[in-house]
Amino acid sequence: MKGRNRKQSRMINDKEKRLVSLLLERTDHHSIKWRSTEVENEFEALIGDNRVRLREGINPFSAGIATAYTVTLCDADGRIVDIFSDTELLSEDHQNKWYQILRDLYVEARNSALGSESVIDSLLDQLAKD
Numbered sequence: 001m002k003g004r005n006r007k008q009s010r011m012i013n014d015k016e017k018r019l020v021s022l023l024l025e026r027t028d029h030h031s032i033k034w035r036s037t038e039v040e041n042e043f044e045a046l047i048g049d050n051r052v053r054l055r056e057g058i059n060p061f062s063a064g065i066a067t068a069y070t071v072t073l074c075d076a077d078g079r080i081v082d083i084f085s086d087t088e089l090l091s092e093d094h095q096n097k098w099y100q101i102l103r104d105l106y107v108e109a110r111n112s113a114l115g116s117e118s119v120i121d122s123l124l125d126q127l128a129k130d
Contacts, residue, residue, distance in 0.1 A: 016084050020071065020101060023052065027108040034109040043109040049076035054102070054109050059087070069102035 023045075026032045034043045034054075042055040051074040059068035073082040089098035111117060 013084075013089065016071070016082075017089055017098070019052075020089070020098070020105060024101060024105045024108065027105060027112060030112070032112070034112040036113045043106075043113045045109070050074060051078070054106055056106050067103075069099070069106055071102070 023032065027034070027045075032045045032047065034045045036042075037044050037053065039055065041057065042053055044051050044053040053072040053074065055070045055072070057068055057070060059066055068085050068087065070083060070085045072080055075081050086096060086099040086102045089102075090096055
């Protein structure tokens with residue numbers, strides 16, 4: 001990827017924020033199906049011909065929050081076309097609400113991929129019978 005100028009970076013950053021917001025909204029409404037990948041703590045969704053991967057990992061640059069959330073965008077050929085993390089989506093007031101938003105998306109994606117809702121329903125049914 002070539003270097004971005006300040007205006008391009010701001011425009012792309014706004015698009016990344018919108019993408020994350022829509023991913024969370026659609027995942028909340030069960031419109032997006034996530035699945036596990038071969039990488040631990042990573043989940044992906046196929047949207048059209050493209051893939052979105054979401055990974056939870058260690059933030060080596062933070063003295064406070066030790067966890068970081070990284071989004072990787074892949075095109076139809078599987079090439080990585082963009083990577084960004086919660087720390088790159090800082091809002092104008094410099095409060096990183098995007099950490100919480102990406103964390104919520106990660107939890108929803110994990111629950112979708114692992115089928116946790118159906119497991120909880122099954123457990124509740126079994127416990128109600130006893």
